[in-house]
Amino acid sequence: MSKLKIPSLSTWPTTLEEATLIQTKLRNQVITEDRLGDIHYVAGVDVGFKDNYTITQAAVAVLSFPDLQLVDSAITTLPTCFPYIPGFLSFREIPGILQALEKLTITPDLIICDGQGIAHPRRFGIACHLGVLIDVPTIGVAKSILVGKHTELPPEKGQWVELKDRGEIIGAVVRSRTNVKPLYVSVGHRISLATARDYVFKCLTKYRLPETTRLADKLSRVIVNNPLFEQ
Template identity: 70%
Template sequence: MGGIFPYFSGEETYAVEGWNFDFINLIVIKMKINQRHEWPTTAEEATIIQKQLQLEVIAEEQLGEVRYVAGVDVGFEEDGAISRAAVAVLSFPELQLQEKAIARRPTSFPYIPGFLSFREIPPVLDALEKISITPDLILCDGQGIAHPRRFGIACHLGVLIDVPTIGVAKSLLIGKHDELPPEKGSWQALRYKGETVGVVLRSRTGVKPLYVSIGHRISLPTAIDYVLRCTTKYRLPETTRWADNLASH
């Protein structure tokens, strides 16, 4: 299960092979990370990429044995000018920290709700390149398909590196849900435009819930199960809690 992510290289940029960055006639030929990609700088360009890459999301179970789970999160320094990404890899089911990494780079995309992956994934890829253990499952601090275009950061990252991912967000982006019981483990479906896009999950009795949605190569019931199994006495799963602390301090 251990190994190196094959497509990443230090502070260089990344690409999806086959993208024609004529944003009028954009065609996806093949998904592959390479070093020709210029990350978009506008919401219009980013929207086109989201709509195209969303077609690559696998919303079903493709999860093997899980020995390592990881959390990723991004914080900011120098009034947002520098993005600081963190990855924490834990053993599963023991939830013991095995490896951690931090990467910094200049922030290249503005803060626009619904487009945070374009701001956060470049430094996340840098951090992932530094670890020696390939996680079997990644929990992202953010949305999966509970997103206006069904393509939050968990989907985006999962598609780019082809690893199962779950979106574990601390706040609601889209959708409505019924009242949630106060007990840990209770959940309600999160619905948007007639579709179930995730769940509202109580990860600790009496505290604010989390918003869980699939990212890539996992089903919603399995996503709920792993989020709860990665959660101990805190609101956040241990994966996300470690990554959040590393990205923020």
């Protein structure tokens, strides 16, 4: 089973006030410089919902790096425990993600989250929250902007510009495919923005999303009794 240190969630916030307090308390633990070793395995995590959003299905896909071959995966389902509120995604998705991570047989060295890192109103998006909880380097790669502004991004794949909020650089807007909507990359935990951006580009193939996110997204929507994906 996974060698990750998965914390107990015996107490998990149920109100916006409790969630805000946790974000404010834990954001000071986020490390925005490179504290990561050799990267042999990179994981993507993603969450889907079923039965009118009452059931959370969380998935993790572990890929070898740098050749990006799927080497491990896990899926878990559980009752949805927090409402959908922009800026509080982690409280809705992390319980399932932790359960899925616990099932892994290969421990990832870096995790790419489908959501924000510090490009967040309180500088504590899901990538930060997950990274701090399990003390693993994480990157936020979001499909839409939550906070901040940027200059015009050139249309060619590989181009990027800084994402800024109130004078602070909080992320990078990157073009993962030519003439396709950009992605919003930000630091999660134990990694710098430049390194995070570099790893995201290295995890891209011919699709808009990094392979980590693309495969985790597929797993989050499969029928869970499919033996191909059982862990």
